[in-house]
Amino acid sequence: MEDNHTVMDTTLEQLVGSLKDTPGALLPILHRIQEQFGYVPDRALPIIARALRCTTADVHGVISFYHHFRLSQPGRHLLEVCRAEACQARGAREFERHVKEKLNIGFDQTTADGEFTLKAVYCLGNCATGPSLRQGKRVLSRMNSARFDKLVEDLTTYKLELK
Structure with a gap:
């Protein structure tokens, strides 16, 4: 083999x-x-x-x-926090601090359990409804601490489906 x-x-x-x-x-x-x-x-x-x-x-x-390329395996969930000026004007810095604290990692790092990788991005094209975060292919708007905590909970809670 x-x-x-x-x-x-x-x-x-x-x-x-x-x-x-x-x-x-x-x-x-x-x-x-x-x-x-x-x-x-x-x-x-x-x-x-x-x-x-x-x-x-x-x-x-x-x-x-090119910042897009990674040399190490990312976590199961890639979370990209927008750091562009429009999002910062809408509270992205405070949101970013919460995200880093909650996950206990910085940008370009992966959590010890391999669940999350955190990346900084500069504009997700969602300026009017920032702070924004991309999780996979979804762009999430008006992010705050509570919404982020709920997202993390949803992503790490495994649901069994009974047939």
Whole structure:
């Protein structure tokens, strides 16, 4: 039976191989890998570098330049807090403090239980109803401490459905 690294390496080789001849291939490759794994594993860097005939430092430089890419596996729930001026004018700083305190983490960190990863974003396009937070694909408006606490409770409470 193949171990997880062998399976991951095979998948990475296939993803990179399918896109390596695309003009400007590095960004599409990184997007596809992150889409597949939820992050860009360290194991991917030498595979990408070899296929594109560049150094792993070149690949890492692009990953670190773009804030969208992650080099570590995110928590089960990605929470993105808007830090743009409009949200800050509507109380985002106080909300941000509560979020960090409640989760006991800062931006770009994951809770010890692996449930939540917290990211800062700059404008979710929901300016009139800030403070805003994106959880997965949902953008939540008029966030405050109570609404956030309820969200965390809902996300960490598992409901059994009886059939």
